[in-house]
Amino acid sequence: MTLPGFSALINAWWFLLLIPLVIFYFLKLRRPRVEIPSLALWRQVITDQRVNSPFQKFRRNLLLLLQILLLCALVIGAMQPYLYSNARHVQNLPVMIDTSASMAALDAPGGRSRLVEAKEKIGRLIDDLLPDQQICLISVNSSARRLTDFTNNKRLLRETLARLEPSHVPSRLVDGFRLTQALSRGNSIESAILMSDGNVPQDIEFELPFKLNFQKLKPGGANVGIVDFNARRSRTGWEVFARIEGAPGTKVQAEYELRQNGQVIKSELISIEGPRINPEKAVVEGEGDKKADQPTGERLMFKISTDTAAMLELRLKPDGFDALDVDNVAYLSLPRPRQLEVYCPEEMTSFRNALAIVPGLNIYPGSDATPPAVDLKFAEGPIATGPESRVNLNVGFIPDDLAALVELESGLAEIVDWQRTSPLLQHVQLLDVQIGDQPKLAKGISERDFEAAGYEILAESRTGPLILERPGDGRLDLCMLFHPDRSSLVFRVGFPILVQNVTQIAFSRAHLLDAKAIPTGEIPARKLEPEKEYHVSGPHGYAETGTSDKHGYLMGMNAPFVGQYEINSPETERIGASLVSSQETSLVSVEKLIFPENVTVTAGEAEVKGDQPLWGWFAFAGLALLVVEWWFFQKKPAGVPG
Amino acid sequence: MDNTTQFTSLMENATLARAERMRMLPMRRRTNRSRGEHLAGKGGTSTEFNDYRDYVAGDDMRYVDWNIFSRLNRPYVKQYRHEEEMHVVILVDASASMQFGDKFTRARQLAACFAVMGLMNIEKVSVFACQHATQTPLILAPCTGRISMKRIFKFLEEIPPGGDFPIEKAVESVLIQHRGRGIAVLLSDFLTFGALERPMNMLFSAGLEVFAIQLLSGIELNPDLTGDLRFVDAETGHTLDVSSVGDLLGFYHEHLNGLQEHLSTLCRQRSGRFICLDSSQPLEEILFDVLKRKGWVQ
Numbered sequence: 001m002t003l004p005g006f007s008a009l010i011n012a013w014w015f016l017l018l019i020p021l022v023i024f025y026f027l028k029l030r031r032p033r034v035e036i037p038s039l040a041l042w043r044q045v046i047t048d049q050r051v052n053s054p055f056q057k058f059r060r061n062l063l064l065l066l067q068i069l070l071l072c073a074l075v076i077g078a079m080q081p082y083l084y085s086n087a088r089h090v091q092n093l094p095v096m097i098d099t100s101a102s103m104a105a106l107d108a109p110g111g112r113s114r115l116v117e118a119k120e121k122i123g124r125l126i127d128d129l130l131p132d133q134q135i136c137l138i139s140v141n142s143s144a145r146r147l148t149d150f151t152n153n154k155r156l157l158r159e160t161l162a163r164l165e166p167s168h169v170p171s172r173l174v175d176g177f178r179l180t181q182a183l184s185r186g187n188s189i190e191s192a193i194l195m196s197d198g199n200v201p202q203d204i205e206f207e208l209p210f211k212l213n214f215q216k217l218k219p220g221g222a223n224v225g226i227v228d229f230n231a232r233r234s235r236t237g238w239e240v241f242a243r244i245e246g247a248p249g250t251k252v253q254a255e256y257e258l259r260q261n262g263q264v265i266k267s268e269l270i271s272i273e274g275p276r277i278n279p280e281k282a283v284v285e286g287e288g289d290k291k292a293d294q295p296t297g298e299r300l301m302f303k304i305s306t307d308t309a310a311m312l313e314l315r316l317k318p319d320g321f322d323a324l325d326v327d328n329v330a331y332l333s334l335p336r337p338r339q340l341e342v343y344c345p346e347e348m349t350s351f352r353n354a355l356a357i358v359p360g361l362n363i364y365p366g367s368d369a370t371p372p373a374v375d376l377k378f379a380e381g382p383i384a385t386g387p388e389s390r391v392n393l394n395v396g397f398i399p400d401d402l403a404a405l406v407e408l409e410s411g412l413a414e415i416v417d418w419q420r421t422s423p424l425l426q427h428v429q430l431l432d433v434q435i436g437d438q439p440k441l442a443k444g445i446s447e448r449d450f451e452a453a454g455y456e457i458l459a460e461s462r463t464g465p466l467i468l469e470r471p472g473d474g475r476l477d478l479c480m481l482f483h484p485d486r487s488s489l490v491f492r493v494g495f496p497i498l499v500q501n502v503t504q505i506a507f508s509r510a511h512l513l514d515a516k517a518i519p520t521g522e523i524p525a526r527k528l529e530p531e532k533e534y535h536v537s538g539p540h541g542y543a544e545t546g547t548s549d550k551h552g553y554l555m556g557m558n559a560p561f562v563g564q565y566e567i568n569s570p571e572t573e574r575i576g577a578s579l580v581s582s583q584e585t586s587l588v589s590v591e592k593l594i595f596p597e598n599v600t601v602t603a604g605e606a607e608v609k610g611d612q613p614l615w616g617w618f619a620f621a622g623l624a625l626l627v628v629e630w631w632f633f634q635k636k637p638a639g640v641p642g
Numbered sequence: 643m644d645n646t647t648q649f650t651s652l653m654e655n656a657t658l659a660r661a662e663r664m665r666m667l668p669m670r671r672r673t674n675r676s677r678g679e680h681l682a683g684k685g686g687t688s689t690e691f692n693d694y695r696d697y698v699a700g701d702d703m704r705y706v707d708w709n710i711f712s713r714l715n716r717p718y719v720k721q722y723r724h725e726e727e728m729h730v731v732i733l734v735d736a737s738a739s740m741q742f743g744d745k746f747t748r749a750r751q752l753a754a755c756f757a758v759m760g761l762m763n764i765e766k767v768s769v770f771a772c773q774h775a776t777q778t779p780l781i782l783a784p785c786t787g788r789i790s791m792k793r794i795f796k797f798l799e800e801i802p803p804g805g806d807f808p809i810e811k812a813v814e815s816v817l818i819q820h821r822g823r824g825i826a827v828l829l830s831d832f833l834t835f836g837a838l839e840r841p842m843n844m845l846f847s848a849g850l851e852v853f854a855i856q857l858l859s860g861i862e863l864n865p866d867l868t869g870d871l872r873f874v875d876a877e878t879g880h881t882l883d884v885s886s887v888g889d890l891l892g893f894y895h896e897h898l899n900g901l902q903e904h905l906s907t908l909c910r911q912r913s914g915r916f917i918c919l920d921s922s923q924p925l926e927e928i929l930f931d932v933l934k935r936k937g938w939v940q
Binding site: 039 | 872
C-alpha cells in the first residue's frame with residue numbers, strides 16, 4: 001500500500017489548533033438546562049466505571065469529536081495530500097497533442113472524434129494536477145505550436161484544450177519533439193506525453209533527450225478517402241489520375257463526382273475495399289513491404305481537354321459510415337497550356353542547336369520580342385543579365401558568391417564523380433569528358449563551404465566542383481563552371497540529353513508537364529507582381545496577408561484547411577488545398593515510434609494517471625462534517641422541556 | 643363527574659366509598675397494647691374463641707366452660723383472642739422533587755386512601771408531611787374514627803409543596819415523635835443521596851411494618867433526553883453536566899432498577915413491602931387493581 005504524499009506539509013502546523021479547540025470546547029460548551037427531581041441517579045450514572053471508560057467518554061463528546069474531525073479534514077486538505085501514481089512525479093510536463101487530420105476520425109456513426117477522446121484524457125490529467133506541477137500544451141500536426149506556457153492554471157488549460165480543433169494536415173511529430181526540447185532550455189523536463197491515435201510516421205529523426213510516454217488512442221472506424229490527385233500533360237490535353245483508398249477492413253460503396261470549374265463532368269458509383277485485417281495476427285495487409293506489392297483501393301483516370309486553366313474538384317460520397325470527411329474532397333489546378341519560354345543568347349550556338357530539337361519551346365531571341373520573364377534562361381555571364389527566369393543555366397562563369405571559393409585556370413580537367421540521379425544529369429554520361437577549364441579551390445575550402453553558400457555539387461573534378469545547383473526562393477540556378485564549348489561534352493550524346501533535362505526541369509517548374517493536388521499546410525510559391533501585398537482567404541474564414549518578394553514570389557502562405565483559397569491579385573487566383581495523404585486516410589496506427597540508435601517507444605493505451613490529489617475529498621468531508629455538526633449543535637435535545 | 647358535592651378534592655366520592663370498604667393487610671401483627679380491632683397473638687377478652695386449657699388455681703371462674711365440666715367432670719377454661727389497636731403512620735414526602743408530574747398529587751391521594759382504610763378499621767392514623775430539612779415535619783396527630791376523616795383530608799389538601807427534606811432524614815424526624823406499632827406508609831420517590839438502611843432499621847425497630855411506595859414521574863422512569871445537558875436538582879439547585887445523555891440512558895435504567903431492587907430488598911428483609919408506581923397511573927387503577935393484586939389491601 002502506498003502512503004499518500006503531501007505537497008504542503010508545512011500546513012501540518014495547523015494541527016496545533018486542536019489544543020485551543022479542545023480547551024474552548026470544554027470551556028464554552030453550551031448545555032441546555034434541564035431541571036430534574038434529583039441528581040441522585042444521574043450522579044451514580046456518571047460515576048459509573050463503565051461510563052467513564054475512554055470509549056464512552058469519546059462517545060459522550062460527539063460534538064468535540066466532530067469538531068476535531070472537521071479541523072483534521074481541513075488541515076489535511078490544506079496539506080495537499082495526493083496518492084502516488086505509478087508515474088514518476090514530474091514538475092514540468094509537456095503534453096503533445098496530435099491534431100493531425102486523422103484525429104478528427106470518428107470511432108462509430110455519431111461517435112466521438114479521436115481529439116475529443118484525447119481532450120477527455122488530458123482533462124483528467126489537468127484535474128489531477130498538483131500545485132507544484134505544471135503542464136504545457138503543445139499542438140502537433142505538420143508543425144508544432146505551443147498552446148500554453150508551463151502553467152498549473154487549470155482554467156486556462158481547460159479553456160485552451162476546449163478551443164483545440166483537429167487540423168487538415170498530416171502528422172509530423174518531429175517538430176513537436178524539437179519544440180519540447182526547446183522548452184527544456186527554460187524548464188526542467190524529465191518526461192513528456194504524446195497523445196495521438198498512432199497515425200503518425202513510425203521513424204522519427206530525432207534523438208530523444210527526455211522520457212516519452214506515448215499514449216495511443218483507439219483508431220477511428222471505417223474510412224475512405226482520396227489519397228492522390230494529379231494530372232499529366234498529354235498530346236490531346238490532360239490525363240488526370242486519382243487514387244481512392246480505404247482504411248483497413250473498410251468495404252464500402254461510394255459515388256464520386258468530378259467537377260471542372262464547378263460543373264460536374266463525371267459521376268460514378270465505385271466499390272472500395274481497404275486492406276484486410278488478419279484477426280489472428282492483427283496485422284494489416286498492405287503495410288510495409290507488402291504495401292507496394294499489393295496496392296489496394298481504386299485508381300481513377302480521366303481525360304480532360306481544355307485550352308484554359310481549370311480547377312478540378314473530385315468529391316467522394318461514401319454510402320455508409322465514413323470516419324473522416326476531410327479526405328473526401330481534393331482539388332487540382334490545371335495551368336493554361338502554352339509553350340515553354342526559353343532565353344538562350346545567340347552566341348550560345350551549341351545550346352540553341354540542342355534546343356531546336358526539343359518540341360514545345362519558344363526560343364528567344366528570335367523573331368518575337370524577348371519577354372521580361374521566361375521559364376528558362378541560359379547565360380554565359382552573370383545571371384542578372386537578360387530576362388527574369390525561374391530556371392537558369394549559367395555556363396563558363398563563376399557567380400560572385402562563389403568567387404572566393406573557387407577559380408578557373410587553364411588546363412585539362414575530368415569529371416570524376418557526378419550525381420546520376422540529379423534531374424539535370426539523368427542519363428548523361430560524363431565519363432572521359434575532357435574539359436578545358438580546370439577549377440581550383442581556394443586554400444582551406446572544402447565541399448562544406450559550398451553547402452554553406454547554398455550550393456549543391458552535382459559534378460566535380462579532382463581539383464574542384466564543375467557543376468552546381470542552387471535551389472531557393474522558387475528559383476533554380478544551375479551553374480556549369482566550365483564552358484561546354486571548351487570541352488568535349490558538346491560532341492557527346494549526353495549534351496542534348498543534358499539540355500533536354502534542363503528543359504524538362506523548366507517544364508516541371510512552370511507546371512506545364514504535370515500538376516499535382518496541393519496538400520494542405522502551405523501554398524506553394526506563386527509568381528505575382530514583385531513587392532506587393534496580397535490577401536489570401538480560404539475556407540472556415542481563414543484569411544492571411546503576405547507580401548511578394550522583389551522577384552514577385554509570394555511564399556510562406558498557409559493553407560491549414562481543405563478547400564479553395566483565393567489570392568486577390570488583379571486576376572483573382574483560386575488554389576485548392578487537399579489532404580491527399582495515404583497515411584491519414586488509412587487511419588493505421590503504429591504501435592511504437594522508432595528513434596535513432598534503436599530507441600523505441602511503445603504505445604500504451606492505458607490512461608496516464610498523474611498523482612491523485614485528495615484535497616477535494618478532504619474538503620468535501622470537512623463540509624459534510626460541518627453540516628453534521630451544525631445539525632447536531634442546533635438539534636433540540638429530545639425530551640427537553642420548553 | 644356527577645353534581646354531588648365532593649367530600650374531598652383529593653378523590654371522587656365513589657373512589658372514597660370504595661376505599662372505605664377496604665382494609666390494609668399487614669404481613670405481621672404489629673399492634674399496640676391498647677384495645678383495638680386487630681387480634682393479638684396472646685389471649686384476650688374478645689368474643690372470638692381461641693382455645694381451651696386446663697383450669698389452674700386463680701383463673702377467673704367466669705371463663706370455665708361448664709358444659710364440658712358437666713360432661714367430663716374436669717374444669718376447662720375457655721380462651722378468647724385478644725384484639726389490639728394498630729397504628730397507621732403515613733409519611734408523605736412533600737419535598738420539591740415530588741412536584742414533578744403527578745407525584746405529589748398521587749402521594750396525597752394514596753395517603754388519603756390509606757388513612758381512610760385505617761380510620762374505617764378503627765386504627766390510629768397519624769400523617770406526617772416532610773418539606774424542609776431545617777423544619778420539623780407537619781404532623782397530623784394520631785386520630786381515629788370516621789369523624790377524623792375530614793380532618794385528615796383537610797390536612798392533606800393543605801400540605802404546601804416544596805422543600806429539600808430527604809426521605810431518610812424525614813423518617814428519623816417522624817420516629818422521634820411517633821409512638822406505637824403498626825404500619826408505616828412511606829410515600830416518596832426515594833431519590834436521595836443518603837443511605838436508606840438506617841431509616842428502615844429504625845422503622846423496623848419501632849415495630850412498624852413498612853409499606854414503601856415509590857412514586858416516579860415519566861421523566862424519571864423513561865427520560866427521553868439526548869445531547870449534552872446541564873441537570874439542575876429541583877431540591878438543592880445543584881447542577882450536573884452530563885454529555886451525550888442519550889447514550890447513558892441504558893446506564894440510567896440500570897441504576898434505577900438497582901435502586902428499586904435495593905429498596906425492595908431493604909423492605910423485604912424487614913418484613914415490609916415495596917412497590918414502584920408510575921405517578922401518571924390513575925388512582926383507581928393503583929388502589930383497586932395493583933395494590934389489591936399485590937395483597938397490600940383487600
